[in-house]
Amino acid sequence: GIVLTQISKFWFEKTAGIVNNHFVTTDVEKFPAPFHNYSELLDGRSMMVKKANPFPVECIVRGYLAGSGWREYRQMGTLHGGKLKAGLQNSSKLPRARFTPSxxxxxxxxxxxxxxxxxxxxxxxxxxxxxxxxxxxYRYGANLALKSGIIIADTKFEFGLLNGQIILIDEILTPDSSRFWPAATYQPGKNQPSLDKQYLRDYLETLDWDKTYPAPPLPDEIVENVSKKYCEIFQIITGKSIDSIIKS
Structure with missing residues (x-):
């Protein structure tokens, strides 16, 4: 929770010049008074935001061919119904970023x-x-992340209306909503090692589970490995350790 909150804070502040967003503060002392009694629980892992009327869609942007996009291309030669050139591989960089809503x-x-x-x-x-x-x-985030040695293969944004204006809501460029690949080991033609939720998805694919609620319990080892990946991508992207956030 701390990683997801703090990495969203980082990106909300970085991208405020592109589009307004719902972020107000992560400082619990600036939350309404009733929350102050729970500051020990909330500190670092909570965010006060502006309330918006959300659009009932997800705005997905893909810069690379991965996941469901790769499966579609392999079967149909398309991405989100749009024809792509022949000869692309798993994890290939797309000629241009594609908007693929859901x-x-x-x-x-x-x-x-x-x-x-x-x-x-x-x-x-x-x-x-x-x-x-x-x-x-996406382009802004991908360019900034690449300077730190990270490829953002794809991501998801959500938006809402506040006082008649479009604002960015929910989360932004987190390991829950994005694929993060180390640029140093990037090699098209195969699945990439990742610092995001894909590790958990891959584990769940090994289980005999019908993908309906409730999900099966996760072994401690899986939880710990996911946590390590999230902390690592946070430090690479922001230049800060998660321990420094917790201590502060």
Missing amino acids: TKAESGHDQNISFKQLTTIIGEETSRELRRISIKL
Whole structure:
């Protein structure tokens, strides 16, 4: 929780010049008074935000061919229904970043939707603006992360309306919402080692589980390894150790 909160804080502050966001503070002393009694529990892992009216969609941007995108391309030669050139491999860099929206399901799995379907949900002008902002955010984050030796293969953004204006909400460029690959070991044609949730996904794929609630309990070793990966990507991206955040 601390890693996800603090890495979102880092990116919210970095990208505020691209689009306004819901971030207010992570300083519990600035939260409403009733929360002060729980500061020991909340400190570092909680965030006060502005309340927005969320759009019921997820704005996914892909810079590389991975996961479900690679599976679709391998079977159909397409990504999100759009034709791609032949000869791409697992983890290939795409010629340009692709906007591939999905629904945001309250229960069950999100469903991929075309840009045209997106316009029927939130309108054409809003759809175009979310696409523009999402790609701009991805490019900014990907360029900054690459300077620290990290490839951001793909990511997910969510947006809402506040006083009639589009703002970024939820989380941004976290290991829960993004694929982070070490650039030093990047090699197309195979799955990449990653510092994100993919390790947990891969473990769950080994289980006899129908992917419905509740999920099976996780062994301590898996939890510990995920935690280590999250702490590592936090330090690489922000230049700070998670221990320094906890101590402060």
